[in-house]
Every structure is written in structure tokens, then in C-alpha cells.
Amino acid sequence: MMTTKLALAGGALAACMAWNAAAQSAAPAMAVPAEATIPAGPKGLAIQNGRKLLTQTRQMLPKNVGNGLNCTSCHLAGGTTANASPWVGIWGVFPEYRSRSGKVISLQERVNDCFERSMNGKALAYDSAAMNDILSYMQWLSTGVPTGSSVKGRGFAAVDQKLKADPAHGKQVYAAKCASCHGAQGQGVANPAGGFLFPPVWGKDSFNDGAGMARTFTAAAFVKHNMPLGQGGSLSDQDALDVAEYFTHQPRPLYRGKSKDWPSGGKPKDARS
Numbered sequence: 001m002m003t004t005k006l007a008l009a010g011g012a013l014a015a016c017m018a019w020n021a022a023a024q025s026a027a028p029a030m031a032v033p034a035e036a037t038i039p040a041g042p043k044g045l046a047i048q049n050g051r052k053l054l055t056q057t058r059q060m061l062p063k064n065v066g067n068g069l070n071c072t073s074c075h076l077a078g079g080t081t082a083n084a085s086p087w088v089g090i091w092g093v094f095p096e097y098r099s100r101s102g103k104v105i106s107l108q109e110r111v112n113d114c115f116e117r118s119m120n121g122k123a124l125a126y127d128s129a130a131m132n133d134i135l136s137y138m139q140w141l142s143t144g145v146p147t148g149s150s151v152k153g154r155g156f157a158a159v160d161q162k163l164k165a166d167p168a169h170g171k172q173v174y175a176a177k178c179a180s181c182h183g184a185q186g187q188g189v190a191n192p193a194g195g196f197l198f199p200p201v202w203g204k205d206s207f208n209d210g211a212g213m214a215r216t217f218t219a220a221a222f223v224k225h226n227m228p229l230g231q232g233g234s235l236s237d238q239d240a241l242d243v244a245e246y247f248t249h250q251p252r253p254l255y256r257g258k259s260k261d262w263p264s265g266g267k268p269k270d271a272r273s
């Protein structure tokens with residue numbers, strides 16, 4: 001937004017574009033540190049336990065998780081997948097301003113945002129052992145990424161923002177490409193040993209309507225590059241958008257705090273509040 005205003009005001013468009021291009025090319029590649037770099041001793045144990053908490057969240061933190069998901073149901077492969085909101089490099093970009101919160105937030109607050117929304121659960125205490133272990137893992141993953149730099153592949157790669165979603169077509173895409181794993185009713189496939197083999201995408205065990213994944217364009221960007229699992233990039237932008245509009249708007253838990261989101265404006269067009 002800022003760049004648009006600047007460009008209009010001062011004819012500085014070219015300069016802004018050059019700056020953006022430079023910022024882009026300066027983005028460090030997403031490199032995951034070698035396993036052997038996890039140190040011995042208490043810090044190494046914290047890193048290992050942090051990874052376990054993020055991949056077995058439901059089982060290990062039942063008081064904080066209110067649905068059938070683990071953090072890595074969306075942050076794929078332990079948060080090491082580009083364009084699936086990787087955690088590589090995020091240690092050095094928080095605290096960060098977020099328009100949804102309308103303020104600068106810490107990495108702890110960001111983690112808790114996902115506990116309360118994506119996991120439909122409860123925040124961890126900032127000074128809890130679990131929070132420190134989670135941060136330790138994210139810090140280790142960010143080894144070598146310069147402070148303040150976002151890696152290439154941070155977040156999700158957007159789909160064409162000008163497209164209009166067609167949920168009726170999305171329902172057909174869902175039946176053809178998603179239902180085999182996520183279930184005809186979005187309920188997922190339960191693991192007889194507890195939890196889910198394939199996670200739910202709507203219903204009581206899914207993320208709530210205040211989650212980033214409940215936004216059509218955010219979900220479309222995730223789906224386009226990561227789903228069907230193992231076939232990321234196979235859907236067109238239009239198919240990804242249509243199926244995202246369809247499944248995000250099926251019944252799901254409600255997030256009570258969402259009317260307080262974007263307190264200073266900048267609410268995106270696909271926001272649910």
C-alpha cells in the first residue's frame with residue numbers, strides 16, 4: 001500500500017520497483033540446517049522436543065488443541081516446505097507488524113495466534129517450557145538466515161487475486177481431487193491409534209473461521225502449491241480458488257474474537273469477520 005502511495009505522490013514508481021526487485025533477489029534461499037548441527041545437552045533436547053510438539057501437537061498438548069490437527073498439518077514437513085508457510089528464518093523477522101493484530105507482535109504471540117485459530121485451542125503461557133521448546137526449534141531452523149530477512153518461499157505463493165471463485169465448481173473439484181483423503185464430508189480419516197491419518201478440512205475437528213486458512217485466497221494459495229499432497233502445482237489457480245471457496249465456507253468452529261481483527265483497517269476482501 002505504502003509503495004502505491006509513494007508512486008502516486010512522487011512518480012517514484014521505477015525506484016520502488018527497483019527497490020522491490022533488489023529486496024527480492026536479496027532474499028536468502030530456504031536452507032534447512034543439517035540434523036548433526038543440533039547441539040548436545042539441554043538446548044538440543046529443547047530443539048528436539050519443540051519439533052515433536054509441533055508435529056504431535058494434538059497428542060502432546062491436549063489442553064491447548066481444540067481440533068484434530070497438528071501444527072505440521074499445514075506447516076508441512078516440520079515447517080521446512082517452501083510455500084507451506086515454513087518456519088525457516090522466522091526467528092529473525094519477529095517482532096513484526098501485522099495488520100490483523102494492528103500492532104507489532106512477538107513470535108510467541110504469532111505462535112499463539114495459530115493455537116487459538118488454526119488449532120481452535122488455547123494459547124500457551126509465554127514462559128512455558130513448551131513455548132520455549134517451540135521457539136528453540138524455530139530458532140535452530142533459522143540458523144544462518146540473516147536477522148530481518150524473509151527466506152524465499154516464506155508464507156504461501158499467492159494465486160491470481162483478480163479471479164472470482166465459483167463454489168459450485170469447487171464442490172466438483174473437491175469430490176474429484178480431495179475427498180479420497182479428506183473425506184466426502186471434509187471429516188478426514190481417523191487413525192485407529194488416535195488422531196487422524198488424513199486431517200479434516202471442515203467440521204468440528206477443523207480450524208476455526210478466524211484462521212488464516214479460513215480465508216479463500218490464503219487457502220487457495222496453500223492448496224495450489226501443496227495439494228493434493230504430493231502433487232502440488234497440479235491445480236490451476238482457478239480450480240484452487242474454487243475448491244478453497246467451497247471447503248473454507250463449510251461449517252466449522254467459530255472464533256469469537258474475530259470482530260476485533262484488523263482494528264486499524266487493511267481488512268482483506270476474503271476476511272471472515
Ligand code: HEC
Pocket residue numbers: 054057069070071072073074075085086087090110111114115118119134154155207211212213218
Ligand atoms: C490450518 C492450518 C494451520 C495450522 C494447523 C497451523 N497454522 Fe500456523 N499458519 C497458518 C497460516 C494460514 C499462516 C499464515 C497466515 C497469514 O499470514 O495469512 C500461518 C502462520 C504461522 C506463523 C507465522 C509464519 C510467518 O512466516 O510469518 C507461525 C510462526 C505459525 N503459523 C505457527 C504455527 C504453530 C506453532 C502452529 C501449531 C500450534 C500452527 N502454526 C498451526 C496455518 C496453520
Ligand code: HEC
Pocket residue numbers: 069072073074076077173174177178179180181182197198199200201206207213223227228229243244247
Ligand atoms: C493423497 C491424500 C491427499 C489428497 C488427495 C489431498 N490431501 Fe490435503 N492433506 C493431506 C495430508 C496427509 C495433509 C496433512 C499433511 C501432514 O500432516 O503432513 C493434508 C493437509 C491439508 C490441509 C491443511 C490441514 C487441514 O486439514 O486443514 C488442507 C486445507 C488440505 N489438505 C486441503 C486439500 C484439498 C483442497 C485437496 C484437494 C485439492 C487435498 N487437500 C487433497 C492429504 C491429501
